[in-house]
Amino acid sequence: MDVAIAIVTGTVIAATPLLFAAMGELVVERSGVLNLGIEGMMLIGAVTAFSLSFAGYPAPVAVLAAVAAGAASSLLFGVLALTLLANQYAAGIALAILGGGLSGFLGRNFGAAPIEPVGPIHVPVLSEVPIIGPVLFGYDPMVYLALVLFGAVWWVLYRTRAGLVIRIIGENPQAAHDIGYKVIPIRYATVVFGGAMAGLGGAYLALAYTPLWVENMTSGRGWIALALVVFASWRPLRVLLGALLFGGVNILQFHAQSQGIGVPSEFLSALPYLATILVLVLISRNRRMQKVNFPASLAKPFRPGH
C-alpha cells in the first residue's frame, strides 16, 4: 500500500515541472511561434531560484525571481524571432544552449550545497486521512499551482476571447492582422508567458524536486516538454496525460532500480523518455486530428503590412 501511494505521489511530483513548461509552450505554439529554448529557460529559472534560496530568501521570492528570469530570457528569443524575424529554430536552439551555459556558469560555486526544500502542505484533518490524505493533500504548494495553471490555460484558450485570438493568430496571422489584431505584441505576450512557465518548471526542479544544484539538472525535460506539446496535438488534456505518463515511468524505474533488478540502470533512466515519446507518437498517428489542431503558421516569421 505504501509503495502504491509513493508511486502515485511520486508520479505527480515528477510530472509537475513538465506540466509547467509544456503548458507554457503550448500557448506559445498555439500563437504560431516555436520556441525551442525551453531547456535553457528552465535552467535559467532553476539557477535563479536556487541561488536566491541559497542566499536565504524565502521560497516565494525565489520562485517569483525564477519566473522573471524565465520571462526575461524568453524576451531575448522574442526580440530575435518576432522583431528581427530571425529563424525561430535557430533562435530557440541558441537560447537552449545559452541557458545551459549561463546556468552552469552562475551555479559553478554552489557545489552540492543544500537548501531548505519547499515542503508539502499540511491541511488539518484532511492530510491525516489514510490514502486520500497523502494522495490528494500531501504535496507542496507548487504542485497545486501547476494544476491551477493547467486549468487556467485550458479555460483561457477555449473559453475566452483572448484564447480565441491566440488560436486564430496561430492559424493565420495575416488574416488576424487584416481584421485588426496586433499580431506581434500578442505573440510577445505568449512568448513571455511561455518563458515564465519554463522558469516555474525550473524553479520546481531546484527548490522542490531535487533541492540541490546540479549542472544541467533539467536533464532534457525541456526537450520532453517540447515533444509533449507536439505529440499531444496541441491539446492541453493530452499534455497533462503525457506529463503524468513521463512522471509515472520515471518513478517506476526508480523503484525498479532500488529493487536492484538485473537491467542496466542507464537503460532504466532512459525509459521515461522512451516511453513518453513512444506513447505520444502512437496516439498522434491520426494525421487528420494532428492537422486540425496544428497551428498552421507555426515557426513562420510574420511581418505586418505589405
Place this chain on the structure above:
Amino acid sequence: MGKDPRGQGAFLAAAAAGCAGGAMTPRLELRGISKTFPGVVANDDVSLRVMPGEIHAVLGENGAGKSTLMKIIYGAMAADRGEIFWDGEPVRIPSPAAARQLGVGMVYQHFSLFESVSVAENIAVAVDEPFDLPALSARVRELSQRYGLPLDPGRLLGHLSVGERQRVEIVRCLLQHPRLLILDEPTSVLTPQAVKRLFETLRVVAAEGCSLLYISHKLEEIRALCDNATVLRRGAVAGGADPKVASSAELAALMTGAALPETRREPARPEPAPRLEVRSLNVTSEDPFGVPLRDVSFAVHPGEIVGIAGVSGNGQTELAALLSGERTVPDKDAIRLDGEPAAHLDAGARRDRGLAFVPEDRLGRGVVPLMSLRENAILTAHRLGMVRRGMLRRFKANAYAREVIERFNVRCTGAAATARSLSGGNLQKYIVGREIALSPRVLVVSQPTWGLDVAAAAAIRQALIDLSRRSAAVLVISEELDELFEICDRILVIYEGRLSASRERGETNVEEIGLLMAGMGADPGAGMGWVAGQAMNAGEAANAGVGST
C-alpha cells in the same frame, strides 16, 4: 436623407460637386487619393463619392489599383496624399478598427477567416463587443435568416464550402450595422445562381440605407447590380458611367483602354482514341478539410479542350494533384496515358510520357520565385537535352527561355530575370509558354488565368486553343465559367468530389452548368461518366441544393 437615393439618377463618380444630388451629403467622398509603392503608382489622384444607400461599382482590371484604394478606405493602408470625407466631415482612418468605428465593413476577396474555429468564433473575433458566444450565435441565426444567408453558427469553418464562407464574412459585417459595406470581387467564388441570391441580399442591405462599394472586373454583374460606376485604369480614374445605361463594350473600353480581345477557334476534330483517361478514381484527401474524390471518370481526346467547372473546394485541388502525379494511386489503371496505365507513375515519369502540367499556384509551384527564367526553364524542359552527364547546358536553357519569352510575348528584362520580378500575367504567360513549348501530348492546366488582366488572359486562352488544335489533349480546371465557355469543346462539372457527365459546349448553357456546380443538376453525376443517370427525382435534387451552395 432621401428615401430612395437610387432614384436620384447618375452621379458621375469623379464629377464635380453640385450635381443632381447636391441636397444630400455623400456617405463617403474621396478627393485626390494617391498612393505610390516603389516603382508603381497604385492610386493616382482618385476621387469618388458614394451616396447613402447607393450601390457604387469600382471597376478595373487586376492591378488597376482597386484593392489599394479599398485598403485605404478600410484603414489597412495609409494614402500618401488626398482626403477622405465621411458624411461630409474630413476624417482620418488610421486602422481597420477606426474604419469599423465609423461604420465601414469589408468583405475581402481572400477571406479573413479561420478554418480551425467555428462560424460563431470567426464572427466573435471581428466584432467589438463582449465575448458571449451563445448570444452571438442567436443573433447570427436571426440576421442570416433576415437577409437570406443561411448559416449554422456552431459548425467548424473548415467544413464549409466557399460560398458558405463568404456568407460568414458578409454576416460578420452586417452584424455591426455598417453604413458602408465594401465587397471585393465577391462573386469570384460563386455559382451563377448564388450570385443572383447574393444580389438580392445586397439590394435589401442597400434599401435599408447602407452604401455599398462593389469592386469587380465582371461587367455584366455591375450592370445588373450597381447604380453608378467608377472605372480605374492604371491607378487613375478613367471615367464614371451609369452601368444601367452603358454597354459592356463601353465599360470594357474604359477599363482596358482598348476593345476586348477575342479568341479565334476552329471547330474541334478530336481523334477517336482517348489520350488521357481517368476511370473510377476514388481517393481520400490528405487535407482534413479537403474533399475526397468519388468515382471520377472522364477522358480527353487529342484535338480537344475539356473543361472542368466547379466552385473552388469541390475536389479540384485533389484532382489536379492526382493528374500531375504529385499524388499517385496504387491502382495503375485509374489513370491512363495513351492507353497505358499511369496512375502509379510519379510526376517525372508522367512528364516523360508527354504530360505537362500548369499548377494553380504560380510562385512556388509553377516556378521557383528567386531563380531566373532560364533556370526555371530547366525545371521541366530538362528533358530536351539541357542536362548532359549531370551538368547543366546553360546555352540550351537560355535559348529555350528566350524562345518562350519571344513566342508568348512575355514582358521581362530577359532570360536572366528572376521569376519573382515578373507581373502575374507575364509570369503565367511564361509558365504556360514553357509547358506548351515542350509540345506536350497532354496538357493539364489549373486556373489558367486567375487574377490576370484581360489581355494576358486572352493570350493564354488563345495559346491553349492553338495547342489543342495541333492535336494535343488539353484539360482546363477553372472556376471561371465564362472562360470555360470561351475555350472548351466539352465541359464537366465537379461537385463535392463527384464529376458530372460531359456536355458539348454548344448543347449546354451557363444556367445548366451553374445548377450542376450547386449540386442541383438534372443528373446526379456520381461518376456515371458518359452515361448520364436519370434516376434522381426532382424532390431529391431540390433537397440536395438547400443550403449547400
